[in-house]
Amino acid sequence: MLDEEDSEEGVIQVNHVIDALENGTETQAVAMISRPFWAKQADRKRREALMMEGGVA
Numbered sequence: 608m609l610d611e612e613d614s615e616e617g618v619i620q621v622n623h624v625i626d627a628l629e630n631g632t633e634t635q636a637v638a639m640i641s642r643p644f645w646a647k648q649a650d651r652k653r654r655e656a657l658m659m660e661g662g663v664a
Contacts, residue, residue, distance in 0.1 A: 609617065620640070 617640075
């Protein structure tokens, strides 16, 4: 889960790309942004722990 600052930065970046695409001003390739590996791994471990405890994942 993203904290508020990262979430706001993501919205800013997405809006920038949308504006650039709509206006035809973007000359660079659009890069894909993904969560860091360690964050994905932590989420997977949390889900596995919930499943072991009988929780819903």
